[in-house]
Amino acid sequence: MAEFTASVYQNEFLPDGGTDVNAIVTVTCSGAGTAGQTGGGAAGEIIIVDTSGSMGPETMAAAKQAAQAALAEIVDGTWFAVISGSDHAELVFPPVASGPGMVPMDSSAREAASEAIDRFTGAGGTAMSTWLDLAGTIFTSVPEVTQRHAILLTDGENRERPGALDTAISRATGFFQCDCRGAGTDWVVPELRRISQALLGTVDIIPEPSQMQAQFQEMMRASMARGVADAQLRVWAPQGAQVLFVRQVSPTVEDLTDRRVEVNPLTGGYPTGAWADESRDYHVAVRVAAKAIGQEQLAARVQLAIGADVVAQGLVKATWSGNSELTARIDQQVAHYTGQTELASMIQEGLAAKAAGDERTATTKLGRAVQLAAETGNDEATSKLRKVVEIDDEKEGTVRLKAAVAKADEMALDTASTKTTRIKK
Amino acid sequence: MTDTTCPSCGTVATTGSKFCESCGSALGNDAPAAPVATEALDELSPISAPTRRRPTDPPVATGPRPCLVCQGTVGPDGYCETCGAKAPTERDHFRETPASWVAGVCDRGIVHHRNEDAMALLASDAPGERAVLVVLDGVSNSIDSDVASLAGAKAARESLRTPFPQGMGTPASRSGAITQVFGAAAAAANAAVVQVTDPASTNPASATFAVAVVERSLLAYANIGDSRVYWLPDGGPGVQLTVDDSAAQQQMESGVPREVAESSPQAHAITKWLGRDAPDVTPRTGQLELTTPGWVVACSDGLWNYASEPDALAAQVAAAGTSEPLDLALALVAFANAQGGRDNITAAVARVQPVDSGQNASAPDHQEDPDG
Numbered sequence: 112m113a114e115f116t117a118s119v120y121q122n123e124f125l126p127d128g129g130t131d132v133n134a135i136v137t138v139t140c141s142g143a144g145t146a147g148q149t150g151g152g153a154a155g156e157i158i159i160v161d162t163s164g165s166m167g168p169e170t171m172a173a174a175k176q177a178a179q180a181a182l183a184e185i186v187d188g189t190w191f192a193v194i195s196g197s198d199h200a201e202l203v204f205p206p207v208a209s210g211p212g213m214v215p216m217d218s219s220a221r222e223a224a225s226e227a228i229d230r231f232t233g234a235g236g237t238a239m240s241t242w243l244d245l246a247g248t249i250f251t252s253v254p255e256v257t258q259r260h261a262i263l264l265t266d267g268e269n270r271e272r273p274g275a276l277d278t279a280i281s282r283a284t285g286f287f288q289c290d291c292r293g294a295g296t297d298w299v300v301p302e303l304r305r306i307s308q309a310l311l312g313t314v315d316i317i318p319e320p321s322q323m324q325a326q327f328q329e330m331m332r333a334s335m336a337r338g339v340a341d342a343q344l345r346v347w348a349p350q351g352a353q354v355l356f357v358r359q360v361s362p363t364v365e366d367l368t369d370r371r372v373e374v375n376p377l378t379g380g381y382p383t384g385a386w387a388d389e390s391r392d393y394h395v396a397v398r399v400a401a402k403a404i405g406q407e408q409l410a411a412r413v414q415l416a417i418g419a420d421v422v423a424q425g426l427v428k429a430t431w432s433g434n435s436e437l438t439a440r441i442d443q444q445v446a447h448y449t450g451q452t453e454l455a456s457m458i459q460e461g462l463a464a465k466a467a468g469d470e471r472t473a474t475t476k477l478g479r480a481v482q483l484a485a486e487t488g489n490d491e492a493t494s495k496l497r498k499v500v501e502i503d504d505e506k507e508g509t510v511r512l513k514a515a516v517a518k519a520d521e522m523a524l525d526t527a528s529t530k531t532t533r534i535k536k
Numbered sequence: 537m538t539d540t541t542c543p544s545c546g547t548v549a550t551t552g553s554k555f556c557e558s559c560g561s562a563l564g565n566d567a568p569a570a571p572v573a574t575e576a577l578d579e580l581s582p583i584s585a586p587t588r589r590r591p592t593d594p595p596v597a598t599g600p601r602p603c604l605v606c607q608g609t610v611g612p613d614g615y616c617e618t619c620g621a622k623a624p625t626e627r628d629h630f631r632e633t634p635a636s637w638v639a640g641v642c643d644r645g646i647v648h649h650r651n652e653d654a655m656a657l658l659a660s661d662a663p664g665e666r667a668v669l670v671v672l673d674g675v676s677n678s679i680d681s682d683v684a685s686l687a688g689a690k691a692a693r694e695s696l697r698t699p700f701p702q703g704m705g706t707p708a709s710r711s712g713a714i715t716q717v718f719g720a721a722a723a724a725a726n727a728a729v730v731q732v733t734d735p736a737s738t739n740p741a742s743a744t745f746a747v748a749v750v751e752r753s754l755l756a757y758a759n760i761g762d763s764r765v766y767w768l769p770d771g772g773p774g775v776q777l778t779v780d781d782s783a784a785q786q787q788m789e790s791g792v793p794r795e796v797a798e799s800s801p802q803a804h805a806i807t808k809w810l811g812r813d814a815p816d817v818t819p820r821t822g823q824l825e826l827t828t829p830g831w832v833v834a835c836s837d838g839l840w841n842y843a844s845e846p847d848a849l850a851a852q853v854a855a856a857g858t859s860e861p862l863d864l865a866l867a868l869v870a871f872a873n874a875q876g877g878r879d880n881i882t883a884a885v886a887r888v889q890p891v892d893s894g895q896n897a898s899a900p901d902h903q904e905d906p907d908g
Contacts (some may be wrong), residue, residue, distance in 0.1 A: 350606070350619030377618070399620070405646040409620035412613070426613060451859070 113143045113386070115415050117425035120444035124430050124437040128401045131355065132410040134427040135444040139390040144338030146385070147189050152257030155190040155213055156331070157246045157287075158182070161265040161294075162195040164232040170294050173320030177327040179225045184331035185216045190256045192249050193224055196263075197235030198270075200245035204225045212249035213256065234495045239269045240279035242397055243306070247283050257301050258340035258385055259287035261310075262330050264323075266294040269302055276302070284309045288384050290330045292317050293526075296518040300525040308365060311384035315526050318519040337385035339417065344381040345374055346395055347412035353398040353463060354411075357381055360448040361392035363529040364455045380416070392533070394448050395427060404433045443534065445486055451531040454483040454492060458528035462499075462521060465512065476502075476513055482508030489532045495524040604629065624668045626737050627651055627682065631862065632884075635659035638667045639861035640717035640884030643695050645838055646877030652676055653836045655879035656693035656742075666751050668696045669834040669884040671763045672725065673744040675809065676880075684729040687767050688810055691728035692747060695721040700751055711823060718758035718821045721747060726810045726817045733812050742811030745819060746778060748834045758819035761806040762837050763882075766846055769830035774846030779820055781808035798844055804837060811904055819854030829889045831864070838881035839872045 121134035147154025158178050166174065178193065185191050190213040193204040202226040205214045214220050242263065250259045269276050283289070289310035291303040294317045307314040312328075317323050344367070348354050357379070359365040371379035383391070397410045411427035432438050461476030477500050484492040485505045496502070498520035500510040601623060608618030615622055628644040629653045636658035644651035652674030659667040672689045672780040674681030700717055703709030722745055732741045744761025757765040759778040762785075768774040779785060783805040787797035798801060810817055831853055843849040856867035868883040 275648065347617075349616075350618050352620070403646070405621045409613075409615035412611075412615075424613070426615070 113149070113422075114141050115139065115342075115423035116141075117413060117415065117423040119413070119425040119427055120442055122437075122442045122445070123407075123428040123492070124432045124434070125401070126435065126438040127431060127433060128429065129400050129429075129438065130397060130401050132397045132427060132429045133442070133445045133449075134395050134411070134413075134425075135360065135442070135448055136393045136395060136413040136425045136427070137390055138344070138393065138423060138425075139376055140339060140386045141388050143336065143386055143388050144454055145186060146258055146260075146335050146337050147186070149338045153188075153190055153253075153257040154254045154335075154340070155192075155250055155253060155256035155260070156185050156334065157192045157194060157249060157259075157261040158197055158202075159194045159242050159246060160228070161197070161237065161264040161267065162229065162231050162233055162235075163197040163237045163267060164234050165237070165267045165297065166294075167266075168374075169320050170484075171231065171233055173323040174264055174294065175228050175231055177264070178322035180324045181327040182216075182224055182228075183220050184328055184333050184335060185221075186220075187216050188354040188440055189216045189335070190214065190253055191220075192223070193227060194242060194249070195231055196237075196239065196242035196265075197233075198238045198241070199235070200238075200241040202245065202249060203231075209256075209373055210252065212252040212352050212532070223345070237265065237267050237270045238275070239263075239265065239306070239359045240275040240526055243276075243279040243283045243289075246289075247286055250287055251361060258337070260334045260337075260385070261287055261289045262327065262334075263289055263291045263303075263306065264317075264327075265291075265298055266292060267297050268299050277305070278311045280306055285382060288312050289413050290334070292313075292323075292326060292330070293522070294320065294323065296522060298520050304526070311362070311382060316519060316522045317453070319521070333387065334385075336387040339386035341417070342383050342386055342422075343416045344383050344393060345378050345414040345416050345421070346381070346397075346413075347378040347414070348397050349399060349409065350377060351400060352410065353496070354379060354471050355396035355398055356394070358448075358452065359383075359391055360394045360452060361390070361533055362529045364452050364531060367393075378412075383415070392444075392448065394445070394452070397427065399429055402429075402431050404431050406431050447530065447534045450483050450487040451489065454480055454487065454489060454530075455528045457483060458492070458496070458524060462525050469498075472514055474510060477512070478507075478508040478510040481505055481510050482509050487532065491527060491530065491532070492524075495520070495527055553570050560602070570903055601626075603841065620707075622652075629687075630655075632657045633862050635661050635667070637663040637664070637861060637887045637889075638669070638885070640671075640834075640882065641862070641865040642882045643869045643873070643877075643880065645879055645881050648676065648875055648878075648880055650676075650682050651719050651880050652682040652685055652743075653838065653882040654682075654689040655834075655882050656686075656689035657884055658693050658697065659886070661888070664889055665749070666699060667749070667832075667886045668693055669748040669765075669832065669886060670696070670725075671744075671746045671834045671836055671882050671884055672810070673761065673836040673838075673880065673882070675744075675806075675811075676741040676742045678739050678811070679734070679737050679876050680732060681741040681743060684732050684811070685743040686727035687728040687732050688743055690743070691761060692721045692725040692745070693804040696747070696749060700749070700754075700756070714756050714823060717823045718747065718756070718819050722758065722760060722810070722817050722819045725849065726814065729810050729811045729822040737812075740812040742807060742809040742814065744836070745810050745817075746834050746836075747819075748777075748832050748884075748886070750826075750832055750888060753890050755824045755826050755832060755888070756821065757823075757834075758821040760808045760810060760817060760819045762804065764837075764840055766833040766835070766849055767824060767826070767830060768833060768846065768850045769828045770856050771828075772847065772850055774850040776844075777822055780806075781820070782806050794844065798841075826888050826890055829887075832886040832888060833868075834882075834884040835868070836880060836882040838866055838877070838879035839883050841879060842872050859887065861887055 204224040290312035369380040407430040410429040457480035465473035503509040603616035605621040606619040610623040672685040674685035703713035744763040746759040746763035762780040784797040784803040
């Protein structure tokens with residue numbers, strides 16, 4: 112039985128007249144078990160592979176191998192399907208035209224699916240909206256599957272009329288989760304990030320075909336370890352208070368503020384998807400009416416709910432104090448993640464400016480990113496930034512754009528921009 | 537003693553019942569929760585040294601409580617589910633309404649982390665027949681004085697359950713008998729305070745003691761330390777009946793004006809108290825015949841700090857503009873909190889309406905008992 116705990120890190124002391132309360136809430140899950148095996152409904156996996164004409168022979172061979180390796184990770188009994196995607200989507204396994212579009216995994220199904228994958232050939236364009244829509248249709252055809260996860264691999268840019276992909280993303284949002292991977296450097300990071308962020312998944316670059324198999328194995332293993340099918344983060348704030356933002360800040364930065372659904376007038380629910388044995392950190396900021404010095408009140412209840420049950424709760428408090436030594440302090444966790452959140456946007460904005468030819472903005476933003484990465488101890492970001500800029504002074508954030516940058520390094524920096532590091536607690 | 541009505545379902549319970557036989561709710565608004573269950577809510581409380589809680593205090597079931605700020609519901613986490621206000625523990629804020637004409641509020645205030653004031657009330661259903669107001673103010677630099685003050689207040693109340701003896705029938709002998717009763721009540725309170733004090737404590741719990749007893753037209757009072765009893769007749773002038781055992785009082789007796797004496801650094805140093813190290817627990821006592829309607833107020837210094845002169849306190853009573861005792865007690869506590877709430881605040885009030893009210897508007901004399 113999965114167990115959740117929540118701990119809160121904050122400086123609850125506000126100065127006279129202070130209104131804004133910031134807290135980091137760490138939610139930890141243990142004993143999650145295996146996807147589809149915990150009695151809360153069956154799990155389903157769909158592997159979506161780009162089979163457009165742009166897939167070169169080497170990439171295609173690697174993609175086949177990777178998809179087959181992913182099959183090997185799917186636990187027997189898990190419902191699954193394989194979709195090939197080009198300018199339209201096709202269900203290549205199971206080979207059915209109607210009825211349930213998924214079958215439970217066993218050794219013969221695994222073998223038959225492998226053979227179907229072997230027959231992939233590259234042809235046609237790239238219309239990702241059709242891939243997502245077909246995956247949704249397939250999941251719908253098996254009602255007992257309640258935990259739905261897909262892996263999407265592409266090597267290119269979406270070629271559809273504007274808006275088509277976004278409407279498909281919104282149809283899939285809240286219905287299934289999707290991890291996205293881009294092979295090579297001809298795909299567009301913000302495009303796949305839009306899919307993965309909305310569908311509560313990850314996005315990453317696979318620069319070399321040889322790395323594909325390991326990535327697919329890892330993604331599928333991670334998905335199979337998520338024994339808690341779905342959970343909701345809830346934030347209660349007092350009457351008259353304003354929730355300024357709700358962000359996941361670890362393992363990656365995801366702004367959840369606009370994904371609020373009303374649980375009751377004072378409580379908002381935010382999707383978190385499936386959980387394995389893991390910890391996630393959330394940054395919650397609430398604005399409350401200032402009270403008199405010495406008064407204490409609750410600024411937020413941050414809860415994790417499974418269905419209607421609240422399984423963990425952390426209390427965010429506000430206490431007004433006249434002692435400036437108490438009120439001036441910024442909680443270490445809050446400061447750390449505030450820096451990491453800014454780091455993510457500095458990298459993304461810097462790279463966007465660079466792509467648009469605005470070198471001055473790019474230099475300033477990436478310089479600030481270098482500074483923040485150093486301050487918050489995000490070594491991965493620092494090493495990825497190093498491949499894009501020459502660092503003159505890490506502390507001051509003075510950098511020069513490198514003359515020649517490998518596209519893959521830039522994309523790797525972009526996809527990794529939302530990854531955060533923790534500080535020791 | 538009177539029957540109690542269950543606050544949840546309205547069933548009349550038999551005298552002395554702790555829980556409603558119909559719905560199981562805790563009875564008796566005179567029973568603040570055992571601090572044990574709710575203690576975790578008050579993380580700011582200093583952790584006290586060994587605590588000897590009286591095992592006889594039954595745990596009181598705590599259902600959902602109303603928020604004192606917005607009337608929402610207090611959640612199991614101790615905060616209001618609507619406005620987020622921190623609900624005080626039932627030791628930090630409690631109210632008693634033993635009868636329609638008597639009520640009290642005992643509150644932590646704003647600055648202190650713990651409520652070391654205590655109060656215990658008793659009243660007949662019939663207005664004016666008999667009421668007992670006991671206020672103890674635990675001394676904040678002694679260990680466990682919150683536990684001790686409550687134990688002492690309850691012990692004093694129990695000792696005052698029986699109406700005063702009439703003595704030999706003369707006013708003087710009745711007065712002497714009442715002095716004896718108050719002496720016994722102070723001794724009982726002291727014994728209870730000492731009982732909950734850790735014998736090994738180097739800083740034993742101590743408390744003040746103030747009692748007002750209304751018995752028809754008689755108001756009798758007693759005190760040790762600086763908690764007070766006031767008589768505030770409608771239309772004034774009000775009187776402070778008790779005389780503090782305090783450094784400020786000594787200064788005032790030597791001619792220092794009240795405002796100066798009561799604001800001096802040592803003003804709140806008390807010269808007599810209850811507790812294991814108390815040299816003398818004989819209270820000062822006095823009696824007064826009530827002939828006009830008015831309010832009897834027993835309070836701790838958390839209230840009178842902000843309205844020491846009887847007329848200043850009477851002005852706050854008038855400002856409250858209510859004839860409901862609980863509303864008045866709440867208003868007085870709110871007034872003290874609005875002034876800063878620098879100490880624990882207790883306000884216990886009884887509304888007195890003598891049968892022959894209005895006939896005699898002159899301020900009654902009051903007599904200090906010579907033994908007091």
